[in-house]
Amino acid sequence: xxxxxxxxxxxxxxxxxxxxxxxxxxxxxxxxxxxxxxxxxxxxxxxxxxxxxxxxxxxxxxxxxxxxxxxxxxxxxxxxxxxxxxxxxxxxxxxxxxxxxxxxxxxxxxxxxxxxxxxxxxxxxxxxxxxxxxxxxxxxxxxxxxxxxxxxxxxxxxxxxxxxxxx
Amino acid sequence: xxxxxxxxxxxxxxxxxxxxxxxxxxxxxxxxxxxxxxxxxxxxxxxxxxxxxxxxxxxxxxxxxxxxxxxxxxxxxxxxxxxxxxxxxxxxxxxxxxxxxxxxxxxxxxxxxxxxxxxxxxxxxxxxxxxxxxxxxxxxxxxxxxxxxxxxxxxxxxxxxxx
Numbered sequence: 329x330x331x332x333x334x335x336x337x338x339x340x341x342x343x344x345x346x347x348x349x350x351x352x353x354x355x356x357x358x359x360x361x362x363x364x365x366x367x368x369x370x371x372x373x374x375x376x377x378x379x380x381x382x383x384x385x386x387x388x389x390x391x392x393x394x395x396x397x398x399x400x401x402x403x404x405x406x407x408x409x410x411x412x413x414x415x416x417x418x419x420x421x422x423x424x425x426x427x428x429x430x431x432x433x434x435x436x437x438x439x440x441x442x443x444x445x446x447x448x449x450x451x452x453x454x455x456x457x458x459x460x461x462x463x464x465x466x467x468x469x470x471x472x473x474x475x476x477x478x479x480x481x482x483x484x485x486x487x488x489x490x491x492x493x494x495x
Numbered sequence: 496x497x498x499x500x501x502x503x504x505x506x507x508x509x510x511x512x513x514x515x516x517x518x519x520x521x522x523x524x525x526x527x528x529x530x531x532x533x534x535x536x537x538x539x540x541x542x543x544x545x546x547x548x549x550x551x552x553x554x555x556x557x558x559x560x561x562x563x564x565x566x567x568x569x570x571x572x573x574x575x576x577x578x579x580x581x582x583x584x585x586x587x588x589x590x591x592x593x594x595x596x597x598x599x600x601x602x603x604x605x606x607x608x609x610x611x612x613x614x615x616x617x618x619x620x621x622x623x624x625x626x627x628x629x630x631x632x633x634x635x636x637x638x639x640x641x642x643x644x645x646x647x648x649x650x651x652x653x654x655x656x657x658x
Binding site for chain 1: 564565566567569570571581583584609610611612615617618641642643644645648656
């Protein structure tokens with residue numbers, strides 16, 4: 329009887345996991361210190377990466393024409409609200425060629441997280457941002473813990489983030 | 496026992512339903528009407544093939560246009576490629592038309608972007624259609640499955656920086 333129950337439970341768990349579709353993201357995370365940058369965000373506030381030492385930083389490179397990016401951004405915004413008190417700082421860098429479409433998208437998605445405009449120099453400093461999205465997780469000590477290329481498994485990323493926040 | 500079974504069935508439904516919802520919310524959007532997948536298979540060029548043509552030079556050397564973002568182009572692009580602007584934007588279409596104007600209609604033109612995974616690239620499809628509509632008969636699209644970084648740069652094919 330107990331075995332039957334156990335089997336039923338196991339089947340349910342497997343079914344749920346299969347439908348949830350948890351896939352391992354591509355993570356290429358050679359640890360190195362995150363390259364410093366100081367840039368104004370879209371509201372004119374200076375964003376200085378150094379000022380976030382002591383916090384876990386999620387640094388996301390995106391663009392308005394990147395469909396996958398549009399799906400991630402609202403979640404990152406929600407995480408800032410949820411985990412900000414635990415020491416998370418989400419920073420985003422738009423790799424668009426101009427800020428007009430970026431402002432429009434930020435309004436449309438109602439993003440509260442800082443958005444700075446990127447360029448080739450910043451992209452190269454981070455090892456070349458030659459495909460979007462790209463997300464870096466930076467530890468409280470400023471070391472890059474992970475570089476996640478392409479579409480992120482947001483569930484897995486959140487787990488990883490929470491682990492970092494408790495360290 | 497029945498109560499137990501009902502509970503299990505209910506939990507399974509909740510699990511399956513939330514999985515399906517999560518997938519629907521965060522999975523890939525359907526490709527747009529002019530996504531890269533609209534380019535006929537026969538008109539795709541593999542990276543190795545283009546690299547070979549570029550190395551060989553001569554009369555068979557194709558004219559290469561990058562039809563993605565300028566920020567990406569500045570970081571790295573295929574040597575001698577022209578920046579033609581994002582194919583998904585009006586200014587990109589104008590620039591592409593201007594750059595292609597002096598070319599012969601049977602010139603081999605290779606366009607590439609590599610901003611995003613192939614199925615989600617918004618630039619290749621419109622640029623390909625534009626060139627075909629302009630009467631160019633030998634247009635190929637460089638197939639970059641993931642992006643320019645993974646499928647060209649990381650594979651050691653030649654690049655140059657700047658404008």
